[in-house]
Amino acid sequence: MNRFNRDDGMKQSFGIKVALGLGLLLMSAMAWGNPEPWQLNMTEGVTQSAAEVHNLHMIILWICVVIGLIVFGAMAVAIVRFRKSKGAVAATWSHNTTAEIIWTVIPVLILLAVAWPATSTIFRMADTTESEMTVKITGYQWMWRYEIVNYKGQDGQLNFVSRLDRDSDQTRQRGSGKNPADVQVDGENVYLLNVDRPLVLPTDTKIRFVITADDVIHSWWVPVLGWKQDAIPGVINESWTLIQKPGVYRGQCAELCGKDHGFMPIVVKAVPPAEFEQWLATEQLKLDEAARTAQNAASGASPAKG
Amino acid sequence: MATTHADHHDDHHDHKPSGFFQRWVLSTNHKDIGTLYLVFALIMFLVGGAMALIIRAELFQPGLQLVDPEFFNQMTTMHALVMIFGAVMPAFVGLANWMVPLMIGAPDMALPRMNNWSFWIMPFAFGLLLLTLFVPGGGPAGGWTLYPPLSLQGGNNVAMTIFAIHMMGVSSIMGAINIIATILNMRAPGMDLLKMPIFVWAWLITAFLLIAVMPVLAGAVTMLLTDKFFLTSFFNAAGGGDPVMFQHIFWFFGHPEVYIMILPAFGVVSEIIPTFARKPLFGYQAMVYATASIAFLSFIVWAHHMFTVGMPMGGELFFMYATMLIAVPTGVKVFNWVSTIWKGSMTFETPMLFALGFVVLFTIGGFSGLMLAIVPADFQYHDTYFVVAHFHYVLVTGAVFSIMAAAYFWLPKWTGHMYNETLGKVHFWLSAISVNVLFFPQHFLGLAGMPRRIPDYNVAFADFNMISTIGGFAFGFSQLLFVYIVWQTARGGQKATAGVWEGAKGLEWTVPSPAPHHTFSTPPAIDDSMLAHGNTAH
Amino acid sequence: MATRLTEEACFRAPTGERDIEIMTDSETIQRQRAAALRTVWILAAVALLVYVGFIASGVLAR
Numbered sequence: 051m052n053r054f055n056r057d058d059g060m061k062q063s064f065g066i067k068v069a070l071g072l073g074l075l076l077m078s079a080m081a082w083g084n085p086e087p088w089q090l091n092m093t094e095g096v097t098q099s100a101a102e103v104h105n106l107h108m109i110i111l112w113i114c115v116v117i118g119l120i121v122f123g124a125m126a127v128a129i130v131r132f133r134k135s136k137g138a139v140a141a142t143w144s145h146n147t148t149a150e151i152i153w154t155v156i157p158v159l160i161l162l163a164v165a166w167p168a169t170s171t172i173f174r175m176a177d178t179t180e181s182e183m184t185v186k187i188t189g190y191q192w193m194w195r196y197e198i199v200n201y202k203g204q205d206g207q208l209n210f211v212s213r214l215d216r217d218s219d220q221t222r223q224r225g226s227g228k229n230p231a232d233v234q235v236d237g238e239n240v241y242l243l244n245v246d247r248p249l250v251l252p253t254d255t256k257i258r259f260v261i262t263a264d265d266v267i268h269s270w271w272v273p274v275l276g277w278k279q280d281a282i283p284g285v286i287n288e289s290w291t292l293i294q295k296p297g298v299y300r301g302q303c304a305e306l307c308g309k310d311h312g313f314m315p316i317v318v319k320a321v322p323p324a325e326f327e328q329w330l331a332t333e334q335l336k337l338d339e340a341a342r343t344a345q346n347a348a349s350g351a352s353p354a355k356g
Numbered sequence: 357m358a359t360t361h362a363d364h365h366d367d368h369h370d371h372k373p374s375g376f377f378q379r380w381v382l383s384t385n386h387k388d389i390g391t392l393y394l395v396f397a398l399i400m401f402l403v404g405g406a407m408a409l410i411i412r413a414e415l416f417q418p419g420l421q422l423v424d425p426e427f428f429n430q431m432t433t434m435h436a437l438v439m440i441f442g443a444v445m446p447a448f449v450g451l452a453n454w455m456v457p458l459m460i461g462a463p464d465m466a467l468p469r470m471n472n473w474s475f476w477i478m479p480f481a482f483g484l485l486l487l488t489l490f491v492p493g494g495g496p497a498g499g500w501t502l503y504p505p506l507s508l509q510g511g512n513n514v515a516m517t518i519f520a521i522h523m524m525g526v527s528s529i530m531g532a533i534n535i536i537a538t539i540l541n542m543r544a545p546g547m548d549l550l551k552m553p554i555f556v557w558a559w560l561i562t563a564f565l566l567i568a569v570m571p572v573l574a575g576a577v578t579m580l581l582t583d584k585f586f587l588t589s590f591f592n593a594a595g596g597g598d599p600v601m602f603q604h605i606f607w608f609f610g611h612p613e614v615y616i617m618i619l620p621a622f623g624v625v626s627e628i629i630p631t632f633a634r635k636p637l638f639g640y641q642a643m644v645y646a647t648a649s650i651a652f653l654s655f656i657v658w659a660h661h662m663f664t665v666g667m668p669m670g671g672e673l674f675f676m677y678a679t680m681l682i683a684v685p686t687g688v689k690v691f692n693w694v695s696t697i698w699k700g701s702m703t704f705e706t707p708m709l710f711a712l713g714f715v716v717l718f719t720i721g722g723f724s725g726l727m728l729a730i731v732p733a734d735f736q737y738h739d740t741y742f743v744v745a746h747f748h749y750v751l752v753t754g755a756v757f758s759i760m761a762a763a764y765f766w767l768p769k770w771t772g773h774m775y776n777e778t779l780g781k782v783h784f785w786l787s788a789i790s791v792n793v794l795f796f797p798q799h800f801l802g803l804a805g806m807p808r809r810i811p812d813y814n815v816a817f818a819d820f821n822m823i824s825t826i827g828g829f830a831f832g833f834s835q836l837l838f839v840y841i842v843w844q845t846a847r848g849g850q851k852a853t854a855g856v857w858e859g860a861k862g863l864e865w866t867v868p869s870p871a872p873h874h875t876f877s878t879p880p881a882i883d884d885s886m887l888a889h890g891n892t893a894h
Numbered sequence: 895m896a897t898r899l900t901e902e903a904c905f906r907a908p909t910g911e912r913d914i915e916i917m918t919d920s921e922t923i924q925r926q927r928a929a930a931l932r933t934v935w936i937l938a939a940v941a942l943l944v945y946v947g948f949i950a951s952g953v954l955a956r
Binding site for chain 3: 384462463464466467468469470529532533534536537538540541542545567568569570571572574575576578579590598601605608877878879
Binding site for chain 2: 084085086087088089090091092093099102103106107110111114117118121122124125128129132133134135138139140141142143144145146149150153154157158161164165168169171172173175176221222223224226229230231239240241242243265266267269271273276277278279280282283284285287288301302303304305306307308309310311312313
């Protein structure tokens with residue numbers, strides 16, 4: 051009296067869709083500076099670290115795809131062949147110790163194969179020694195402060211705050227009437243990914259970062275550099291990068307830090323070392339002038355205000 | 357004379373308490389308390405779902421159209437708290453309450469009165485939590501993970517949220533104690549541990565996890581409370597404390613917590629698949645050991661939620677290896693499910709559709725989990741939509757699908773009526789398709805660089821966000837169909853037999869449908885052939 | 895005999911008690927419940943220990 055003997059097929063076509071989707075993913079391994087519409091895959095980045103990370107990502111992705119095809123394939127076959135409506139009669143066996151051992155040991159071996167390159171990348175990414183430059187990054191609610199602490203042996207005095215650019219900030223207000231698609235720089239949309247003062251850095255230079263925060267936990271992330279690191283009040287985290295290609299690279303805060311967590315982006319402008327040194331010198335001059343002006347104003351005509 | 361006596365006896369066994377208050381508020385009956393949990397969980401699922409739709413509605417297009425960032429953060433925080441503590445966990449506890457005593461031949465839970473308290477704390481806890489949305493300052497907005505210092509920047513909601521969490525914790529701990537005491541002591545004679553239904557094993561192990569880690573969460577939020585109000589500095593660097601310590605303590609709870617939310621799902625699926633494949637569960641003992649291994653391993657992987665926090669290299673390596681290792685017993689379970697259906701004789705009623713959907717889609721969630729385990733890769737995935745995609749696959753197409761599967765599977769036993777099979781199938785297909793439209797694109801968003809917990813985003817992320825939102829609304833409205841089906845089945849429908857399903861085996865299928873108010877008041881005589889795993893030789 | 899007691903208990907006792915009275919009617923179940931109560935105290939102690947222990951660890955870590 052069991053009326054529940056109806057035909058239903060499903061997993062086969064779903065499995066094929068998954069495989070196709072992932073195939074698309076695998077083919078789309080391009081290096082981008084910033085997110086592209088319809089982007090499917092992780093960036094290859096502009097540093098060796100980013101390239102290694104992308105590599106590891108592809109390895110583990112491929113492994114998952116292959117295992118998935120095997121498992122979902124078997125399920126699809128079973129669902130088609132072993133249906134009561136097709137007259138299948140159930141077997142009675144229900145265990146096989148050899149099988150259990152095989153499908154325990156083989157995954158362990160696969161994982162060991164992945165753990166090996168992952169471990170060496172971790173080692174490389176943790177090595178901040180022999181850097182030529184140190185930059186201090188401090189996260190605030192809701193902006194970043196950058197200080198060039200040291201460049202090639204010289205102590206720096208450059209210290210500035212980097213905030214969401216005005217165009218984005220005005221556009222993002224609720225009911226602003228402005229269109230995010232219109233926030234552009236050189237024909238590229240930079241809505242919520244632009245700042246008033248970018249961090250300029252030299253290419254082909256090992257740069258060490260010391261990262262902290264002033265109030266709550268933030269996280270500094272530029273995808274093309276290949277890593278992110280939390281900025282924690284009371285803690286100083288270390289990281290490093292060596293940028294291989296000049297360009298403008300954009301990132302965002304990656305740890306919930308309050309109402310404007312989504313509105314404190316990061317812009318790194320990577321330029322050849324000569325250009326960087328020029329920039330540094332110019333900024334330094336501006337600082338000196340500003341200090342002189344302030345001094346003059348303080349010791350000038352008006353008496354000091356309370 | 358004897359017959360009349362027996363009738364009277366049966367009558368009494370179905371004699372329910374009179375009056376709403378007596379029956380429901382003062383219930384000490386595992387079936388009624390199970391129903392209370394399930395109804396509560398369903399309501400909370402809709403509440404949490406509404407919050408999700410607010411989130412997805414705002415994320416439909418770039419720009420801020422509907423809500424301010426502060427409220428958006430309250431929605432993401434509350435959505436998670438409601439879904440985790442109000443929907444998924446209580447639903448599984450409801451399933452345990454209903455089915456565990458029936459499955460082991462016990463008359464009720466070991467401590468029926470404590471069982472009542474366990475449930476009734478929950479509406480009060482959630483009343484308090486949801487009330488935060490209406491007090492000055494609004495609800496908690498620092499994420500369900502409550503990281504300080506951010507979470508302590510909240511106003512009135514801090515104390516209220518913490519008290520609510522304490523209440524939920526007490527409820528869970530008492531419930532877990534009850535379950536262990538019941539399973540270890542109240543089994544009918546002949547129901548050996550390795551003959552128990554796998555759902556019971558899953559819950560036995562889950563209950564141990566609950567007792568081990570809910571007090572840890574309680575400790576963590578207590579320390580938050582004292583930091584906020586009693587001048588301690590556990591997590592305040594300026595006072596000599598460490599914000600990262602909170603993360604360690606929280607995730608020491610948090611990781612086993614996610615296994616608490618999935619092990620019962622494994623149990624449900626391991627009951628349903630053999631039933632509709634008409635073939636015994638493949639590798640019963642291996643399944644038990646795999647579940648126990650997963651539970652044990654879940655204690656030593658917590659820092660994989662914190663790979664970017666600045667851990668020493670040794671720590672990163674250890675947690676990476678341990679996390680990768682968890683894939684192994686999980687894989688064993690998936691292979692065993694596939695082996696169960698292999699050379700079976702399957703039919704595809706709604707419970708089986710959800711169970712098979714679970715196996716495929718949870719596995720996809722498992723794959724993204726394995727990817728997240730690789731530390732250098734995680735540096736790019738962490739705190740992006742890739743993580744959001746991962747945990748929604750394992751929790752929605754995993755835990756929630758298994759709860760729906762269980763509901764369809766056991767509704768006839770609970771209500772005495774068959775649910776409408778056509779509607780059930782429609783619900784399944786609508787859900788299965790829309791849930792993938794909702795969450796699969798989020799993998800791409802994360803890989804492209806979209807962070808989590810942001811109310812607005814660059815136009816590059818617009819296309820997949822729009823698709824995801826469409827999927828979200830489709831999925832959300834499909835669940836109203838589920839509510840209708842459950843309600844309709846409770847009210848009436850084709851009468852269900854005791855056995856309900858052709859391939860069903862176990863003590864729970866020997867009692868009438870609907871199950872009488874009192875069952876197994878005297879322990880049943882157990883014949884191994886009645887049990888799904890009675891044959892110890894297999 | 896057990897059946898009759900159960901019946902009487904059913905109609906006599908208030909609701910909540912009914913479930914527990916029915917349970918304690920059977921000797922086997924009575925023994926099981928006694929053992930279960932012991933399990934409960936042990937587990938409750940474990941839960942309390944974990945709670946206090948983690949707060950203590952937070953204090954000691956400072």
